[in-house]
Amino acid sequence: xxxxxxxxxxxxxxxxxxxxxxxxxxxxxxxxxxxxxxxxxxxxxxxxxxxxxxxxxxxxxxxxxxxxxxxxxxxxxxxxxxxxxxxxxxxxxxxxx
Amino acid sequence: xxxxxxxxxxxxxxxxxxxxxxxxxxxxxxxxxxxxxxxxxxxxxxxxxxxxxxxxxxxxxxxxxxxxxxxxxxxxxxxxxxxxxxxxxxxxxxxxxxxxxxxxxxxxxxxxxxxxxxxxxxxxxxxxxxxxxxxxxxxxxxxxxxxxxxxxxxxxxxxxxxxxxxxxxxxxxxxxxxxxxxxxxxxxxxxxxxxxxxxxxxxxxxxxxxxxxxxxxxxxxxxxxxxxxxxxxxxxxxxxxxxxxxxxxxxxxxxxxxxxxxxxxxxxxxxxxxxxxxxxxxxxxxxxxxxxxxxxxxxxxxxxxxxxxxxxxxxxxxxxxxxxxxxxxxxxxxxxxxxxxxxxxxxxxxxxxxxxxxxxxxxxxxxxxxxxxxxxxxxxxxxxxxxxxxxxxxxxxxxxxxxxxxxxxxxxxxxxxxxxxxxxxxxxxxxxxxxxxxxxxxxxxxxxxxxxxxxxxxxxxxxxxxxxxxxxxxxxxxxxxxxxxxxxxxxxxxxxxxxxxxxxxxxxxxxxxxxxxxxxx
Numbered sequence: 001x002x003x004x005x006x007x008x009x010x011x012x013x014x015x016x017x018x019x020x021x022x023x024x025x026x027x028x029x030x031x032x033x034x035x036x037x038x039x040x041x042x043x044x045x046x047x048x049x050x051x052x053x054x055x056x057x058x059x060x061x062x063x064x065x066x067x068x069x070x071x072x073x074x075x076x077x078x079x080x081x082x083x084x085x086x087x088x089x090x091x092x093x094x095x096x097x
Numbered sequence: 098x099x100x101x102x103x104x105x106x107x108x109x110x111x112x113x114x115x116x117x118x119x120x121x122x123x124x125x126x127x128x129x130x131x132x133x134x135x136x137x138x139x140x141x142x143x144x145x146x147x148x149x150x151x152x153x154x155x156x157x158x159x160x161x162x163x164x165x166x167x168x169x170x171x172x173x174x175x176x177x178x179x180x181x182x183x184x185x186x187x188x189x190x191x192x193x194x195x196x197x198x199x200x201x202x203x204x205x206x207x208x209x210x211x212x213x214x215x216x217x218x219x220x221x222x223x224x225x226x227x228x229x230x231x232x233x234x235x236x237x238x239x240x241x242x243x244x245x246x247x248x249x250x251x252x253x254x255x256x257x258x259x260x261x262x263x264x265x266x267x268x269x270x271x272x273x274x275x276x277x278x279x280x281x282x283x284x285x286x287x288x289x290x291x292x293x294x295x296x297x298x299x300x301x302x303x304x305x306x307x308x309x310x311x312x313x314x315x316x317x318x319x320x321x322x323x324x325x326x327x328x329x330x331x332x333x334x335x336x337x338x339x340x341x342x343x344x345x346x347x348x349x350x351x352x353x354x355x356x357x358x359x360x361x362x363x364x365x366x367x368x369x370x371x372x373x374x375x376x377x378x379x380x381x382x383x384x385x386x387x388x389x390x391x392x393x394x395x396x397x398x399x400x401x402x403x404x405x406x407x408x409x410x411x412x413x414x415x416x417x418x419x420x421x422x423x424x425x426x427x428x429x430x431x432x433x434x435x436x437x438x439x440x441x442x443x444x445x446x447x448x449x450x451x452x453x454x455x456x457x458x459x460x461x462x463x464x465x466x467x468x469x470x471x472x473x474x475x476x477x478x479x480x481x482x483x484x485x486x487x488x489x490x491x492x493x494x495x496x497x498x499x500x501x502x503x504x505x506x507x508x509x510x511x512x513x514x515x516x517x518x519x520x521x522x523x524x525x526x527x528x529x530x531x532x533x534x535x536x537x538x539x540x541x542x543x544x545x546x547x548x549x550x551x552x553x554x555x556x557x558x559x560x561x562x563x564x565x566x567x568x569x570x571x572x573x574x575x576x577x578x579x580x581x582x583x584x585x586x587x588x589x590x591x592x593x594x595x596x597x598x599x600x601x602x603x604x605x606x607x608x609x610x611x612x613x614x615x616x617x618x
Contacts, residue, residue: 009500013499017454039443057331057571081235081464093473094474
């Protein structure tokens with residue numbers, strides 16, 4: 001069955017994705033996603049009712065270590081990448097009204 | 098002025114970017130015209146052969162570096178394999194490494210050999226752009242584990258190679274800095290996403306390179322460029338310092354001129370790393386011992402369900418002919434049905450896009466990279482930064498990933514894909530009960546023409562049909578050149594092994610290479 005993505009859905013996904021899409025981009029995204037979901041729906045041909053979802057092929061365990069700094073203070077190098085810097089901080093627009 | 102190749106190159110301006118390139122060479126005081134004949138010979142050596150000659154004192158690391166930089170200067174206007182080249186830095190490294198070799202401090206096979214690194218792998222203080230506008234000014238504060246291992250082995254890092262933006266693409270055309278061209282025919286793409294790394298090796302602009310492979314991004318471009326590319330078993334090479342795309346699928350791997358180099362580079366970069374929680378501790382990290390021309394009794398399975406209508410006839414013939422070579426050497430070659438072939442791509446795009454949407458959340462214009470110029474408030478800054486900073490294919494995958502992870506669709510799409518992944522892995526497990534390796538094409542066609550792929554994303558995704566399932570199952574896969582089509586474009590054979598069976602792949606590939614004499618030079 002052909003998938004139909006509503007304007008509300010594509011707007012909601014845009015919010016989740018933190019992307020600002022123009023009217024044209026929204027329409028394109030809708031068409032792209034509908035086409036892709038139709039294709040992905042071929043997975044429904046498979047009976048997976050008895051299959052556990054597999055996120056990793058190997059068993060993955062948490063890796064614990066002592067909380068010890070090994071790489072020294074890299075404040076200057078780190079802040080050198082800041083698009084906007086204020087003193088020793090990353091500067092961002094006001095976040096609390 | 099020092100003008101790194103490709104840096105801040107606008108998309109629309111690809112063909113006119115070469116102005117100013119030679120500046121870095123004049124700054125570096127290289128004389129490169131007098132040694133032309135000798136340079137030709139130097140460039141045709143493999144990485145291991147060059148390493149031997151450097152160790153024997155026949156060639157210096159500086160000479161090799163100069164020859165490679167001269168080749169870069171000559172070939173880059175045609176190939177555009179690099180995003181940045183650091184000529185002065187490379188020569189400085191060469192001098193230091195030469196000293197260490199002469200003092201006996203560096204004795205490994207790759208000491209003094211110039212290499213290139215895909216631009217999604219971090220090197221401290223050097224631009225690491227992922228071929229994206231959003232990271233076009235990013236300089237990491239740390240070096241990737243795999244690169245550190247190469248540096249410890251005496252590698253000379255020439256520069257960072259072009260790629261599809263954030264490794265999302267199959268042609269290297271989604272790069273913000275413009276496409277890379279296939280050295281075998283510049284009217285064609287090199288494949289992707291590690292297209293720059295593969296083209297650079299094929300054009301002899303480096304002796305080997307590192308790429309990354311999430312759904313075929315080492316093997317498919319290696320096939321298109323006629324070089325050897327290996328995606329190791331998941332967890333074999335640390336992902337620390339690799340900018341994440343699909344974390345459960347990503348692996349760094351070698352791209353080389355021949356199989357011996359592949360084994361040498363893998364030996365250098367493979368490690369168990371505490372800094373990567375998905376790193377796997379293996380019993381053996383020495384892959385050089387696998388280089389024996391012997392496949393007697395090796396059980397080789399060819400998936401008959403890979404040889405369907407989508408597969409180009411010339412490619413199919415070349416792969417069958419290559420299988421026959423192994424058969425003549427004593428391998429037992431059979432056809433079988435792998436099953437589930439058509440479900441690999443839809444499952445892959447759900448999983449990879451979901452992980453990408455999560456991984457790429459960090460690019461928000463706060464701590465590094467591009468930030469939009471005009472915005473109102475924090476959220477608007479995030480949105481504008483990301484909308485202006487990401488290209489179309491990246492946005493497409495972030496949108497799809499956000500959708501399949503959203504409540505109401507999570508079970509139907511994301512968990513369904515993870516269940517399919519379990520089935521695909523089980524199908525491979527079953528195959529490896531009967532076979533030591535699976536032999537297949539690396540891609541259904543040879544390299545497409547430039548400009549013909551991005552218009553139909555779904556069609557482009559299908560070019561990964563033989564490679565994505567290997568990532569889903571976490572298996573090792575190797576692509577090796579086996580011939581050319583009538584246009585002269587390379588064809589690659591893919592060898593797939595069970596988990597941790599890289600040595601079996603290398604041995605089969607080495608046998609094929611020895612018998613046929615096919616190597617990139």
